[in-house]
Amino acid sequence: MTNWINTVSRDHVLLGVRGRFTQAGHGKAEPLRRVARGDWIIFYSPRLEYPDGAPLQAFTAIGQVVDDEPYQAELSADVMPWRRNVDFLASTETPIRPLIDDLEFIENKQRWGYRFRFGLFAIGDSDFARIRGAMTGTPVGARTIGQTIEETL
Structure with a gap:
């Protein structure tokens, strides 16, 4: 399983x-x-x-992919974007600035925004847990529903 960040304007996330x-x-x-x-x-x-x-600079949603392949949605004859189905968790919009120093995927803390220019990119488990915890109130290292004890060791 891979953890991703997808850089998307808030209106499109919603x-x-x-x-x-x-x-x-x-x-x-x-x-x-x-x-x-x-x-x-x-x-x-x-x-x-x-x-x-207007600038926002926040994590705005979190979810898990629930299908096997991308599919095309026909919005009009000219607009047919590719999509994946996602089950979203209840979460709170979370500003990034308080988290920057603790996120490993941001190597240069002075130019932290650079990493997000790549759109969709993978992040490590510890960064995922830190952001998810901030968004959902789940403490870093806490087990989630369906997670076995072996997976937390």
């Missing part, structure tokens, strides 16, 4: 949460082909709205 899906790379299929059933995705929103909304 559409995905309502529709129980995610897109990546402005609807491209290739990034979503790297994602597998059971993978977790944390959504980071640099802005409130795409493309020029």
Whole structure:
């Protein structure tokens, strides 16, 4: 299982949460082909709205992929983005700034925003647990429902 961060404006994240899906790379299929059933995705929103909304810089949703392959949604004859189905957790929008110093995937703390320019990227288990804990109130290292004792060791 892989943990991902998907960089998406908040307005697009909210559409995905309502529709129980995610897109990546402005609807491209290739990034979503790297994602597998059971993978977790944390959504980071640099802005409130795409493309020029006010800055937000917060983690805005978290969910788990529940399908096996990307599929195309037909929004119009010209707009057919690729998607993956996601079950979202109840969570609280969480500003990134208080977490920056503790996140391993952000190597250069002075230029922390650079990492998010890659859209969809993988992160380690400890970073995932730290962000998930901040968003859901689950302490880092706590077992989750369905997680065995062996998985926590």
